[in-house]
Amino acid sequence: MSDGPQLATLLASVLDDADGAVTPPIVQSSLFSFENYQAFEDRMAGRTTQPIYTRIQNPTVAAFEGLMAKAEQGDAAVAFASGIAAISSTLLAHVQPGDQIACIEHVYPDTFRFFERMLRPFGVQITYHPVSAFEEDADLLKGVKFAFLESPSSVVFAPMNLPLVAEHAQRHGTITMIDNSWASPVFQQPLTLGIDIVIHSASKYISGHSDTVAGVVVSSHDHIARIRDLTLSLLGAKLAPFEAFLLTRGLRTLSLRMRQHQETANLFVDRLAALPQVRRVNSPGANIVPGLKGRSGLMSVEFDDNVDIPKFADALQHFRLGVSWGGFESLLLPASVGLAQAGEQNSMQKFGVSPNLVRLSLGLEDAEDLWADFSTALSQSAA
Numbered sequence: 001m002s003d004g005p006q007l008a009t010l011l012a013s014v015l016d017d018a019d020g021a022v023t024p025p026i027v028q029s030s031l032f033s034f035e036n037y038q039a040f041e042d043r044m045a046g047r048t049t050q051p052i053y054t055r056i057q058n059p060t061v062a063a064f065e066g067l068m069a070k071a072e073q074g075d076a077a078v079a080f081a082s083g084i085a086a087i088s089s090t091l092l093a094h095v096q097p098g099d100q101i102a103c104i105e106h107v108y109p110d111t112f113r114f115f116e117r118m119l120r121p122f123g124v125q126i127t128y129h130p131v132s133a134f135e136e137d138a139d140l141l142k143g144v145k146f147a148f149l150e151s152p153s154s155v156v157f158a159p160m161n162l163p164l165v166a167e168h169a170q171r172h173g174t175i176t177m178i179d180n181s182w183a184s185p186v187f188q189q190p191l192t193l194g195i196d197i198v199i200h201s202a203s204k205y206i207s208g209h210s211d212t213v214a215g216v217v218v219s220s221h222d223h224i225a226r227i228r229d230l231t232l233s234l235l236g237a238k239l240a241p242f243e244a245f246l247l248t249r250g251l252r253t254l255s256l257r258m259r260q261h262q263e264t265a266n267l268f269v270d271r272l273a274a275l276p277q278v279r280r281v282n283s284p285g286a287n288i289v290p291g292l293k294g295r296s297g298l299m300s301v302e303f304d305d306n307v308d309i310p311k312f313a314d315a316l317q318h319f320r321l322g323v324s325w326g327g328f329e330s331l332l333l334p335a336s337v338g339l340a341q342a343g344e345q346n347s348m349q350k351f352g353v354s355p356n357l358v359r360l361s362l363g364l365e366d367a368e369d370l371w372a373d374f375s376t377a378l379s380q381s382a383a
């Protein structure tokens, strides 16, 4: 954050409890009762704002939402039970049959499946374009209702010039929406770059501990009110109070954790470049595009044909094998495993990704221990 207090300070300042508690209470109540008839009627008529029912409003969830709105510098936020619920609930609150969505290639695979298996059968048109087309073709978004962006994109981590694309979109009246899970608000605040709606899979860096599945949307009052009114209420994928508590706890250390992820990622990027088996490293760093302030710990590495990837994976001691990312523990996800996913349409199959690619989530273990593990396993993995 360039002006005003830093994120960590901002987040610490929000909780204001009469008893002096420094963490939010977990309000484990499904309903909220009213003092008398008049108070009940006033609330139902929209004249007051007291919570009614936890599907729609809960104080612990609201504390997390308030922190996220501040972190992304938005007007308001709404939390969901998962990142994909945040994505689907945002789009379903806004699109109609006949509308067109323009999406980046190499989008998160379940976002792609949501578009292809759910929105397209409802009559929504979806087209996919490389990052360069969004940047260079000022008329790409003509007639397009929604631009769905990730910067960087999933698995190949292609970064996008967001202020430029936001400018093209504004000219055509296109609503821009970005999945900002990779950067977190510490390294990128898309609303300040002209993007309309930010979503996060809070299961990743925002939680930070691999113990929660959650999502959140941050935007203007109008967009958030529409999502609350339609899809939060009527599809009902609300966040649980206990998970909101865990996410608030995660936010407290987000800046600190992102700094450590970046330090380890910088070490890997420097040393990977010197390895003969490495063809390419996909890991956008600070300032490679306007508004990107840092390098997170999620990257991919393309090996040459002399590396036996199953052998490499099995030789690792600290890195675990698994999906998801953004927690304490370092993880490896070989693209060949993702590409082998049975019976599914997959954005990586459709837009191409090398089977020699592996995705790394660099966690919070000691960077030198991780490097020793990675380089030792690689030296034992000749095909």
Ligand SMILES: *Cc1c(COP(=O)(O)O)cnc(C)c1O
Residues within 6 Å of the ligand: 082, 083, 084, 085, 108, 110, 154, 179, 181, 182, 200, 201, 202, 203, 204, 213, 214, 215, 324
């Ligand atoms: C994990 C992930 C999602 C989906 O989030 P869930 O919390 O698993 O539903 C969306 N986008 C990106 C980039 C992700 O990594």
